[in-house]
Amino acid sequence: xxxxxxxxxxxxxxxxxxxxxxxxxxxxxxxxxxxxxxxxxxxxxxxxxxxxxxxxxxxxxxxxxxxxxxxxxxxxxxxxxxxxxxxxxxxxxxxxxxxxxxxxxxxxxxxxxxxxxxxxxxxxxxxxxxxxxxxxxxxxxxxxxxxxxxxxxxxxxxxxxxxxxxxxxxxxxxxxxxxxxxxxxxxxxxxxxxxxxxxxxxxxxxxxxxxxxxxxxxxxxxxxxxxxxxxxxxxxxxxxxx
Amino acid sequence: xxxxxxxxxxxxxxxxxxxxxxxxxxxxxxxxxxxxxxxxxxxxxxxxxxxxxxxxxxxxxxxxxxxxxxxxxxxxxxxxxxxxxxxxxxxxxxxxxxxxxxxxxxxxxxxxxxxxxxxxxxxxxxxxxxxxxxxxxxxxxxxxxxxxxxxxxxxxxxxxxxxxxxxxxxxxxxxxxxxxxxxxxxxxxxxxxxxxxxxxxxxxxxxxxxxxxxxxxxxxxxxxxxxxxxxxxxxxxxxxxxxxxxxxxxxxxxxxxxxxxxxxxxxxxxxxxxxxxxxxxxxxxxxxxxxxxxxxxxxxxxxxxxxxxxxxxxxxxxxxxxxxxxxxxxxxxxxxxxxxxxxxxxxxxxxxxxxxxxxxxxxxxxxxxxxxxxxxxxxxxxxxxxxxxxxxxxxxxxxxxxxxxxxxxxxxxxxxxxxxxxxxxxxxxxxxxxxxxxxxxxxxxxxxxxxxxxxxxxxxxxxxxxxxxxxxxxxxxxxxxxxxxxxxxxxxxxxxxxxxxxxxxxxxxxxxxxxxxxxxxxxxxxxxxxxxxxxxxxxxxxxxxxxxxxxxxxxxxxxxxx
Numbered sequence: 085x086x087x088x089x090x091x092x093x094x095x096x097x098x099x100x101x102x103x104x105x106x107x108x109x110x111x112x113x114x115x116x117x118x119x120x121x122x123x124x125x126x127x128x129x130x131x132x133x134x135x136x137x138x139x140x141x142x143x144x145x146x147x148x149x150x151x152x153x154x155x156x157x158x159x160x161x162x163x164x165x166x167x168x169x170x171x172x173x174x175x176x177x178x179x180x181x182x183x184x185x186x187x188x189x190x191x192x193x194x195x196x197x198x199x200x201x202x203x204x205x206x207x208x209x210x211x212x213x214x215x216x217x218x219x220x221x222x223x224x225x226x227x228x229x230x231x232x233x234x235x236x237x238x239x240x241x242x243x244x245x246x247x248x249x250x251x252x253x254x255x256x257x258x259x260x261x262x263x264x265x266x267x268x269x270x271x272x273x274x275x276x277x278x279x280x281x282x283x284x285x286x287x288x289x290x291x292x293x294x295x296x297x298x299x300x301x302x303x304x305x306x307x308x309x310x311x312x313x314x315x316x317x318x319x320x321x322x323x324x325x326x
Numbered sequence: 327x328x329x330x331x332x333x334x335x336x337x338x339x340x341x342x343x344x345x346x347x348x349x350x351x352x353x354x355x356x357x358x359x360x361x362x363x364x365x366x367x368x369x370x371x372x373x374x375x376x377x378x379x380x381x382x383x384x385x386x387x388x389x390x391x392x393x394x395x396x397x398x399x400x401x402x403x404x405x406x407x408x409x410x411x412x413x414x415x416x417x418x419x420x421x422x423x424x425x426x427x428x429x430x431x432x433x434x435x436x437x438x439x440x441x442x443x444x445x446x447x448x449x450x451x452x453x454x455x456x457x458x459x460x461x462x463x464x465x466x467x468x469x470x471x472x473x474x475x476x477x478x479x480x481x482x483x484x485x486x487x488x489x490x491x492x493x494x495x496x497x498x499x500x501x502x503x504x505x506x507x508x509x510x511x512x513x514x515x516x517x518x519x520x521x522x523x524x525x526x527x528x529x530x531x532x533x534x535x536x537x538x539x540x541x542x543x544x545x546x547x548x549x550x551x552x553x554x555x556x557x558x559x560x561x562x563x564x565x566x567x568x569x570x571x572x573x574x575x576x577x578x579x580x581x582x583x584x585x586x587x588x589x590x591x592x593x594x595x596x597x598x599x600x601x602x603x604x605x606x607x608x609x610x611x612x613x614x615x616x617x618x619x620x621x622x623x624x625x626x627x628x629x630x631x632x633x634x635x636x637x638x639x640x641x642x643x644x645x646x647x648x649x650x651x652x653x654x655x656x657x658x659x660x661x662x663x664x665x666x667x668x669x670x671x672x673x674x675x676x677x678x679x680x681x682x683x684x685x686x687x688x689x690x691x692x693x694x695x696x697x698x699x700x701x702x703x704x705x706x707x708x709x710x711x712x713x714x715x716x717x718x719x720x721x722x723x724x725x726x727x728x729x730x731x732x733x734x735x736x737x738x739x740x741x742x743x744x745x746x747x748x749x750x751x752x753x754x755x756x757x758x759x760x761x762x763x764x765x766x767x768x769x770x771x772x773x774x775x776x777x778x779x780x781x782x783x784x785x786x787x788x789x790x791x792x793x794x795x796x797x798x799x800x801x802x803x804x805x806x807x808x809x810x811x812x813x814x815x816x817x818x819x820x821x822x823x824x825x826x827x828x829x830x831x832x833x834x835x836x837x838x839x840x841x842x843x844x845x846x847x848x849x850x851x852x853x854x855x856x857x858x859x860x861x862x863x864x865x866x867x868x869x870x871x872x873x874x875x876x877x878x879x880x881x882x883x884x885x886x887x888x
Contacts, residue, residue: 134888157732168723172653184642
């Protein structure tokens with residue numbers, strides 16, 4: 085469902101993403117890990133069509149995001165790390181706006197269901213500027229699911245969410261995966277990766293340094309039956325600093 | 327306090343030392359344009375003052391009267407500018423969270439923010455005021471005492487409006503619920519400008535240089551000598567500079583002391599007030615607001631009607647833009663400026679002394695009507711630089727929503743184009759039709775005006791949307807910042823060239839057709855061919871102005887990374 089082929093992004097002399105290759109199958113919850121500045125957000129933004137790759141290809145559901153961007157975007161839901169929204173629209177108006185961008189007819193019922201699901205029914209007629217960070221994040225998630233995407237690309241979903249919100253998001257992602265939705269998830273919350281992800285890739289200094297299940301990564305780090313945190317630290321060289 | 331100013335200074339230093347590719351050229355162009363404008367101001371001041379000096383007896387009086395008026399204008403601009411700037415520096419700036427959570431005294435924050443406000447709001451007035459003051463010094467052959475006096479006058483002259491502006495802002499934020507103060511300041515400021523502008527035009531200050539407008543010399547001299555107001559600090563500044571210019575005995579020292587004592591007292595009073603109300607006001611400014619009127623059923627119905635001509639995704643964009651426009655006070659309040667501009671523009675045509683001119687009235691009326699085409703184009707582009715050029719930038723940091731949605735940038739830009747074109751078209755046509763009615767022009771000139779303005783509006787809008795996409799400013803604090811950058815200047819220059827080209831190409835055929843109609847001069851076959859060719863070229867330029875900027879904007883925006 086997702087294919088990254090020789091994907092590279094350079095900013096002048098700096099290589100942010102270096103020739104990475106990844107394949108994610110339908111219904112997988114794929115964890116994308118890495119230290120700060122490793123290239124996670126750059127990769128995710130290329131997948132969402134916000135950044136142009138220097139070379140290489142991103143394919144979503146068989147559509148190249150560069151040559152067939154609209155087809156790829158119709159089946160993708162994107163949740164960025166920072167929920168920048170139109171502050172002067174209400175939650176309901178924002179959802180309707182997104183629904184129209186995806187050419188959805190009669191979306192009101194679905195919108196209400198999603199706002200209920202994300203705990204925002206009492207806030208639907210409030211201006212977004214009055215929302216807390218966590219509420220904005222929940223609204224972005226609701227809007228990303230509005231068009232029933234086949235692929236969900238998520239950058240740091242738990243930032244700003246309270247424990248209840250975090251639990252809700254975990255449940256929703258699991259449910260989506262069980263319905264065949266592919267979730268590509270970048271996060272620093274390793275506990276979530278352990279609980280949810282079928283496979284994981286670790287990016288460090290722009291290169292993919294490990295890929296596989298959590299158990300596979302443990303074997304690579306020679307730390308079988310260990311939690312992901314020490315594995316991650318060893319693979320990324322972070323354990324020396326600790 | 328110096329420590330608190332360090333981040334600002336270092337950020338400024340980094341801006342100049344860490345330039346990105348293309349920044350150098352932009353800075354160079356901006357500096358050159360700034361210098362050219364500075365030189366132009368100096369030249370025009372020098373010429374006007376030089377001319378005044380040639381008027382025996384009255385010249386110096388006129389020049390000094392003009393100085394008082396300039397200082398009063400500067401003072402008014404500074405006052406308004408300080409109120410607006412203080413709102414940003416004292417209440418909306420992001421660093422306040424760090425400062426207020428640190429062990430820093432409120433008075434230290436006040437002093438730091440005072441300096442920031444003063445510098446931010448005054449530097450431009452100071453830079454562009456200098457050529458005028460220098461021109462005064464040179465024309466009056468003033469000695470070193472004038473320049474020294476000028477230096478000593480400027481600082482307190484800037485301090486007074488800064489302290490008053492900050493005080494007014496603190497009181498407004500204290501009096502009104504939370505962020506409403508921002509809307510109120512924007513609104514009050516604009517209303518203030520509109521009233522002053524309309525008053526200024528209706529008082530017709532140009533009559534001061536036209537002694538014929540006064541029944542007697544005595545009345546004229548009385549009007550000239552009358553002080554603007556002895557209580558306004560700009561009058562004190564004038565009282566300091568006038569004797570230094572004329573090398574006569576005056577009360578410069580007294581007025582200099584008045585300025586300094588008032589300036590320093592303003593700072594002390596502001597510091598006291600800040601200790602009492604600043605923190606509470608800042609705390610309240612963090613609260614939310616409602617936008618009740620723009621969310622009423624009536625408003626909703628209005629928005630739906632306006633967006634009706636559009637369909638699908640374009641309608642979604644237009645509807646969203648209209649809602650955001652009417653819910654953001656910094657955007658909708660600019661409508662007052664347009665209204666004032668229209669009133670003054672049309673009123674000026676009513677005042678035109680066409681019948682007193684030496685040329686035949688009929689001929690002059692139609693000549694002015696033709697030049698009016700260019701003027702309406704200029705007014706339309708001045709409006710467009712505030713409303714159309716920012717259309718893309720207004721997406722702000724939310725632009726990721728558009729880019730990650732299945733919406734082509736072509737649809738996005740054309741949605742912006744059509745929603746901007748319609749109001750601009752209505753405004754331009756109202757201006758040309760009303761001014762032509764007041765001028766009593768021929769049906770041919772009326773038709774020409776309506777058609778030319780109609781097609782030019784497409785080019786002016788396309789240039790605005792297209793260049794707005796080439797130079798987007800997604801990270802802005804308010805809409806007024808968007809047209810003031812490099813892109814805004816490029817837009818104004820290109821629009822002027824476009825309007826100039828259209829008017830120039832129309833001038834010759836219009837003159838021939840008009841002469842043929844009025845004086846019965848026949849037009850040869852070659853003449854007709856040339857006329858048709860000129861109009862074809864006009865159409866070609868307009869098609870080019872419509873398509874090219876949109877295409878370039880689309881290309882640049884597509885390549886832009888979010």
